[in-house]
Amino acid sequence: CLVYITFQGAGAIAGAGLLKIIVPYSYVGTLGVIAPGEGVSSLEALGAEIIINFLLLFVTVGM
Structure with a gap:
């Protein structure tokens, strides 16, 4: 269970970092706006x- 939680957290951090690298700065303020x-x-x-x-x-x- 602890391994699962650790890898979920690591995946979330890696995903957020990848998103920060991929998404242009001009979209940062409006990302996720419906x-x-x-x-x-x-x-x-x-x-x-x-x-x-x-x-x-x-x-x-x-x-």
Whole structure:
């Protein structure tokens, strides 16, 4: 159990370090922000979200 926790921590630190190396500095402030892309209004994003969630639930619950 201790070995598992140690390796999980080491993997998290390695992943964070790799992400810091790979991601350009211009993305650092907005990394992980959930917002519509350029040219997409909030209403369009909401509509797409509703349709995609309906399809996902239709497939998973309907089967």
